[in-house]
Amino acid sequence: MSASAEATVLITHEVGLHARPSVKFTKLAKTFSAEVEVALAANGPWFDAKSIVKVMAAKAPKGTLLHIRAKGDGAGEAVGALVELVRRDFDEGADHVRTA
Amino acid sequence: MSGPLRLQGIPASVGYAEGPLFNLDRGDAHYAAKASAVEEEAALQAAIASATDRLAALVETADSEAAGILEFQIAMLEDDALTGPAFVAIPSGMPADMAWRQALDAEIAGYETSDQDYFRARAADMRDIRDRVLRALTDEAESAAPAGAIFYGEDIAPTRFLETDWSAGGGIALRAGSTASHVAMLARSRGVPMVVGLGGAAAPGASPANPAGVALLDAEHGGIVLSPSTAEIEAFRRSSSSFAARRDRAEAYLAKPATTKAGTAVRVQVNIADPSDVDGIDIGTCDGVGLMRTEFLFGRTPPDEETQYRAYRKVMEWAGDKPVTIRTVDAGGDKPVPGFTVAETNPFLGLRGIRLSLARPDIFRVQIRALLRAGAHGNLKVMFPMIAVIDEYDRAAALFKEEQAALAARGIAQKMPPLGIMVEVPSVGIAPEVFAGVAFFSIGSNDLTQYVMAAARDNAAVAHLNSVRHPAVMRLIASVASFGQEQKIPVSLCGDAGGDPAAIPALLEAGLRDLSVAPAQLAMAKAAIADLTV
Numbered sequence: 001m002s003a004s005a006e007a008t009v010l011i012t013h014e015v016g017l018h019a020r021p022s023v024k025f026t027k028l029a030k031t032f033s034a035e036v037e038v039a040l041a042a043n044g045p046w047f048d049a050k051s052i053v054k055v056m057a058a059k060a061p062k063g064t065l066l067h068i069r070a071k072g073d074g075a076g077e078a079v080g081a082l083v084e085l086v087r088r089d090f091d092e093g094a095d096h097v098r099t100a
Numbered sequence: 101m102s103g104p105l106r107l108q109g110i111p112a113s114v115g116y117a118e119g120p121l122f123n124l125d126r127g128d129a130h131y132a133a134k135a136s137a138v139e140e141e142a143a144l145q146a147a148i149a150s151a152t153d154r155l156a157a158l159v160e161t162a163d164s165e166a167a168g169i170l171e172f173q174i175a176m177l178e179d180d181a182l183t184g185p186a187f188v189a190i191p192s193g194m195p196a197d198m199a200w201r202q203a204l205d206a207e208i209a210g211y212e213t214s215d216q217d218y219f220r221a222r223a224a225d226m227r228d229i230r231d232r233v234l235r236a237l238t239d240e241a242e243s244a245a246p247a248g249a250i251f252y253g254e255d256i257a258p259t260r261f262l263e264t265d266w267s268a269g270g271g272i273a274l275r276a277g278s279t280a281s282h283v284a285m286l287a288r289s290r291g292v293p294m295v296v297g298l299g300g301a302a303a304p305g306a307s308p309a310n311p312a313g314v315a316l317l318d319a320e321h322g323g324i325v326l327s328p329s330t331a332e333i334e335a336f337r338r339s340s341s342s343f344a345a346r347r348d349r350a351e352a353y354l355a356k357p358a359t360t361k362a363g364t365a366v367r368v369q370v371n372i373a374d375p376s377d378v379d380g381i382d383i384g385t386c387d388g389v390g391l392m393r394t395e396f397l398f399g400r401t402p403p404d405e406e407t408q409y410r411a412y413r414k415v416m417e418w419a420g421d422k423p424v425t426i427r428t429v430d431a432g433g434d435k436p437v438p439g440f441t442v443a444e445t446n447p448f449l450g451l452r453g454i455r456l457s458l459a460r461p462d463i464f465r466v467q468i469r470a471l472l473r474a475g476a477h478g479n480l481k482v483m484f485p486m487i488a489v490i491d492e493y494d495r496a497a498a499l500f501k502e503e504q505a506a507l508a509a510r511g512i513a514q515k516m517p518p519l520g521i522m523v524e525v526p527s528v529g530i531a532p533e534v535f536a537g538v539a540f541f542s543i544g545s546n547d548l549t550q551y552v553m554a555a556a557r558d559n560a561a562v563a564h565l566n567s568v569r570h571p572a573v574m575r576l577i578a579s580v581a582s583f584g585q586e587q588k589i590p591v592s593l594c595g596d597a598g599g600d601p602a603a604i605p606a607l608l609e610a611g612l613r614d615l616s617v618a619p620a621q622l623a624m625a626k627a628a629i630a631d632l633t634v
Contacts, residue, residue, distance in 0.1 A: 013401065014439040014440075018222075020172065052175045052181075054181055092403075
């Protein structure tokens with residue numbers, strides 16, 4: 001029996017799920033073997049969360065309620081980790097400025 | 101091409117370069133089609149891998165702004181959804197270069213037609229990705245620019261600038277382009293000669309008379325000679341060595357305080373854009389930071405308080421007890437920030453600078469808190485861009501007081517910096533007495549000139565009108581300088597004119613004794629000051 005999970009999270013990052021945030025998002029998604037998808041509405045359309053081309057095509061600006069779903073091994077962990085990343089604002093504050 | 105061809109443009113970064121012309125616009129004309137689809141696929145695979153490797157190597161040395169752009173491009177190139185359509189087209193008989201161009205053009209069109217500014221701006225990244233792979237696909241030896249080359253074309257991508265090794269010389273000559281572009285700023289800070297606004301001519305190829313395709317770039321006066329004659333080459337070398345001699349002589353002045361022949365002391369500070377700019381500057385060679393721009397921090401998104409605080413604090417710690425003048429964000433105009441600026445038909449006359457900050461207090465207050473906290477670490481001064489009426493200054497100053505009280509109530513270390521204004525809008529230059537309550541004036545000569553002369557500074561067609569030395573502009577500068585002297589309000593100038601040896605005599609004549617210049621112009625500015633009898 002294959003696992004599945006689904007959650008929603010509000011995008012608070014200023015540029016939304018684009019550019020640098022989308023790089024981090026897809027990189028994290030790729031660390032899971034489960035099939036992961038995102039959508040801007042509960043009824044889709046769903047985009048492959050491991051493809052930056054598709055994630056950019058979703059055009060999710062700030063204030064979007066992002067739907068994330070996963071199917072397969074580690075589906076729950078995948079959704080949980082991605083939700084956390086969006087909640088942490090993609091860790092932008094921490095590494096945006098080179099300190100050295 | 102017969103005979104020499106001279107083109108006149110605008111200097112964007114002074115210096116001289118003699119070298120082979122490298123055509124930026126030649127695209128994929130040199131791709132040699134392979135014998136089979138399998139070989140075409142392999143060629144494209146290899147080109148994508150090589151482009152990715154080159155980007156990864158660039159990330160190593162890039163600052164955070166550039167690294168963000170590069171990492172985005174790498175992620176795109178690693179995505180099968182981007183590269184897949186090209187590999188689908190190849191088995192049907194399409195050569196790799198055409199398949200790649202077709203696949204990427206379809207993707208680029210999607211960005212270009214977006215109704216969101218942010219997405220339209222990403223089209224430039226996608227074109228950069230497309231051309232990078234096309235370059236890798238055509239013979240590498242042919243598409244890589246030779247050492248010391250002069251890059252010639254419509255425009256140049258920032259990544260192209262970053263990946264070029266400028267240690268062997270070379271320069272940039274653009275038919276379009278802008279002296280205010282990111283590449284122009286990079287060129288000035290690294291001392292790479294650059295001219296923009298050269299107009300329409302396409303690059304000439306090598307000819308029997310000029311087999312190496314050598315060109316002469318005079319970025320002191322803004323000209324380029326394509327296919328030069330022997331006599332022209334000799335004359336160019338004389339100008340170039342005279343410039344080098346002046347520059348070497350200038351180096352001797354770098355470590356000394358700037359003083360005229362008559363013994364008048366002049367403060368010379370530096371303009372910086374990114375906190376990392378100070379890494380290459382010896383604080384002993386300047387009198388502080390006369391202008392720290394903050395737009396770069398706002399590159400793709402308004403940064404949070406901590407990010408800003410760390411950036412400001414880094415520069416203040418570098419400066420020690422010397423002053424650091426930070427300008428609050430001057431977004432809008434030609435510097436859009438997604439999620440902050442608004443689209444306007446006439447952005448230079450619209451919601452930019454302090455107008456935008458006051459319209460978006462949520463974002464402005466974050467910057468104010470970061471500045472107040474940074475103020476506790478040194479000699480900070482803060483100035484507001486685009487002030488037109490005193491009410492704007494009063495409102496901004498009131499926000500500083502509110503945020504200071506809030507930080508103090510939370511027990512957070514902070515210090516109120518002196519608050520000054522930029523003199524860019526002619527209303528300030530014409531009636532400085534209205535602004536008698538500000539802590540200091542800083543003349544932004546670039547914007548002041550464009551507003552007095554009604555000539556956009558990013559438009560090559562009206563560049564001849566854009567002269568700071570026009571009597572109308574100089575009169576406003578002199579009026580602010582003398583008002584400051586009467587009222588004991590410090591006045592400095594932080595526009596490009598401050599670092600221009602041709603403009604410095606007039607600026608000192610107008611009464612200025614405090615200039616802020618690009619780091620690469622520090623030595624020449626001091627040398628020019630030493631020549632004057634003011």
